[in-house]
Amino acid sequence: MGKTTAEKIFAAHRRDNPSGENVVLDLDVVMCHEITTPIAINDLVERGLDRVFDPTKIKVVIDHVTPSKDSKTATQAKILREWAHRQNIKDFFDVGANGVCHALFPEKGFIRPGNTVIMGDSHTCTHGAFGAFAAGVGTTDLEVGILKGVCSFRLPATMKVNINGTLPDGVYAKDVILKIIKDLTVNGATDKVMEFVGPVVDEMTMESRMTLCNMAIEAGATCGICMPDRVTAEYLWPFISGAYSTVDEAVADFSKWHSDADADYDSEITFDVAELVPQVTYGFKPDEVKDVPDMEGTPVNQVYIGSCTNGRIEDLREAAKILQGRTLAPGVRGILAPATPLVYSTALAEGIIQIFMAAGFCVTNPTCGACLGMSNGVLAAGEVCASTTNRNFNGRMGKGGMVHLMSPLSAAAAAVKGCITDPRNI
Amino acid sequence: MKNFSGSALFLDRSDINTDEIIPAKYLTENSKQDLKPFILEDLTLAGFDQSRDIDKAGVIVTRANFGCGSSREHAVWVFEVNDINVVIAEGFARIFRQNMFNCGMLAIELPAADIDTIMAMGADVQIAVDLEAATLTAKGNQEVTFDFDLNSFDKDLVGAGGWLAYADSKY
């Protein structure tokens, strides 16, 4: 019997089998941000265990609230900063160099096919786009990861998600994953690895694959995974050109992580995207999804473009197509948070920032910002936001606020119309 | 080991998420105790009144996919500091479930029919867990004992007082 990608990664990293169902894996990358790590650091210090298993495998960023907004967030940043310095962690990203973790770390080439990755953040599943096993964990798992370089998981059951057809104009990875979550529900992939395959995924850029894998957790999945291929190798080339003589050689090597043809899947589902239209959430759960035309005319107060889901350069380019030569509808606030400094500077060089500003958008520094309602765009009670983020939970962007999740193109369309509207008609 | 018994608090809804259990704005607290008053602050559920119900609660009984959403362990700590060390549900989100055992607490899965039975026992239901036997007894207007699955690793985590103590002695 063949193996799935996740099974191959588990087999290559197995440290221990504490029971028939559980395995303890050696970790290649442990990522940390300032919201969930400081408590772990304080606890390790209190226990007299202020050490790290390998400073080169720990990646640290201040991203959720940055620059710090008050004494409490400044303290969190300080704890993380001093720890990174004390533990000799070189890959530490502070104000000026920082950006949203799941956009910044891939851009730095930290995630490679076959890796095991954890972070104290549920959207760590994003990094499965590189053919890695990447899972969000709590603070205790993070502490053990920092200290020992291991994490426990149940044996992975893989759900194969075939995505067939060709994406119609105006329809993006975000629409595909929203539709998948709608069909699976928020509990449909709990404890499973979602393996995204098929011609649509093959055609996707790494940015789009990250959007797809980013929201696997919203269906309950442990991780999303895409097969590492030429697109992966070309994206990573600046970082792997020392290890391989050609891209072809990297592609061939990466294929060892592909699921075998006779792999045993827990389940399999198939989507055809040929007839898919732009998707949007309407309630407080990410599976409460409708076609955008069915929400046409829903007024919005704010439009937020950014986050680890859709704050990358291709997302900004798509939004700019609509914003070019247009302005925000009266009474609508627009906020753009490029996900990383590189996204920001690339958007500046391409004139995209100018397009957003001419349209009337506020451009913030790279940060999570309004996505989790901690800074930069919190809603007042009763306000509505068209957002490119990944969660619409009650209170997520501010108590009493309503968040409609959608693609960058749909968000830009909402910005210029002042209501949810079909971007294909603009 | 922690206290695994107490008065049941019924949260009769599926998909209760971590933002409802502890909103993100409290994630700037650097002490578990400081989270205490904010438990389930954003949960709107018919019949649930945070100011009335939390003080006497010792065990949560709820439906499917409890603890979905964010990885924040604050969602477990906020129960711990309110002396709630057991959550009984039809099912859990993976990270929440793991966080419970990692803290030496119990996330117990029961079939929907058993949850129905417990919730039908009246307003005052006392629950006690026998870890060795992997059973729990619910006593309301009747008394029923249920078996649950507890794998050996999860049991070892509870016995060790959590994953850090377990891992530090073993790896």
Ligand code: SF4
């Ligand atoms: S952008 Fe939002 S979802 Fe992504 S890591 Fe930041 S807070 Fe989490």
